[in-house]
Amino acid sequence: xxxxxxxxxxxxxxxxxxxxxxxxxxxxxxxxxxxxxxxxxxxxxxxxxxxxxxxxxxxxxxxxxxxxxxxxxxxxxxxxxxxxxxxxxxxxxxxxxxxxxxxxxxxxxxxxxxxxxxxxxxxxxxxxxxxxxxxxxxxxxxxxxxxxxxxxxxxxxxxxxxxxxxxxxxxxxxxxxxx
Numbered sequence: 376x377x378x379x380x381x382x383x384x385x386x387x388x389x390x391x392x393x394x395x396x397x398x399x400x401x402x403x404x405x406x407x408x409x410x411x412x413x414x415x416x417x418x419x420x421x422x423x424x425x426x427x428x429x430x431x432x433x434x435x436x437x438x439x440x441x442x443x444x445x446x447x448x449x450x451x452x453x454x455x456x457x458x459x460x461x462x463x464x465x466x467x468x469x470x471x472x473x474x475x476x477x478x479x480x481x482x483x484x485x486x487x488x489x490x491x492x493x494x495x496x497x498x499x500x501x502x503x504x505x506x507x508x509x510x511x512x513x514x515x516x517x518x519x520x521x522x523x524x525x526x527x528x529x530x531x532x533x534x535x536x537x538x539x540x541x542x543x544x545x546x547x548x549x550x551x552x553x554x
Contacts, residue, residue: 377436377437378434378435378436378441378472378474378477379434379435379436380432380433380434380435380477380478380481381432381433381435382425382430382431382432382433382485383420383423383431383432383433383443383445385417385420387433387440387443388413388416388417388420389413390433390439390440391416391433391440391443392411392413392416394440394442394443394464394465394466395407395411395416395464396410396411397466397467398464399411403499403524403526403527403529403531404464404499404502404505405499406499406524406525406526406531408526422447422448423445426488426489427489427490428446428456428457428459428486428489428490428491429445429446429447429448429459430445430446430482430485430486430489431443431444431445432444432445432478432481432482432485433478434465434469434474434475434477434478436469436474441465441466441468441469441474442463442464442465442466442469442474442475442478443463443464443478444461444462444463444464444478444479444481444482445461445462445463445482446459446460446461446482446486446491446494447459447460447461447462448460449493449495456490457490457491457492457493458491458492458493458494458495459486459491459493459494459495460494460495460496460497461479461482461494461495461496462496463475463478463479463482463508465478475508476508476511476512479508479512480512483512483538486540487540487541491540492539492540493537493538493539493540494514494537494538494539495535495536495537496509496514496535496536496537496538497520497533497534497535497536498533498534498536499524499526499531499532499533500519500531500532500533500534502534506534506536509536509538510536512538513538514536514537514538515536515537515538516534516535516536517535517536517537518535519532519533519534519535520532520533520535
């Protein structure tokens with residue numbers, strides 16, 4: 376089974392949307408409550424541009440998208456322009472194979488070539504596997520926001536983690552994107 380990591384494309388949006396909607400309906404990993412339409416997903420996709428700090432990467436296993444990682448604006452104010460919020464979502468069938476770490480590393484390798492200086496991750500608690508993934512990629516815990524979200528009738532807290540530019544985490548050369 377061959378896994379490739381590459382920049383996301385418009386023709387990936389149906390797979391990305393199906394994956395994300397799975398997490399909306401079955402997980403507290405996102406505080407979105409209603410599945411997103413393809414119209415919403417296309418508008419979301421329009422923010423990503425090669426060579427900028429706003430990146431979308433996908434993991435493709437045997438020609439099927441099994442995950443995506445992205446960097447979005449952290450806040451709208453101009454002073455935050457070099458700070459991004461990162462997210463990663465994997466198909467449950469791809470868990471435990473190291474795909475998430477390699478996909479996220481591909482995103483960070485791309486971000487290190489842009490103006491992005493700080494990456495922020497906001498992880499719904501409890502989520503030990505996600506926190507461990509972020510730690511392996513040199514994120515540091517910065518704090519938490521207590522009881523800021525509601526999902527499935529429960530008040531949930533968020534762990535704030537951050538990573539700075541050029542924080543290498545995997546030995547060897549950066550992952551080279553597939554053509």
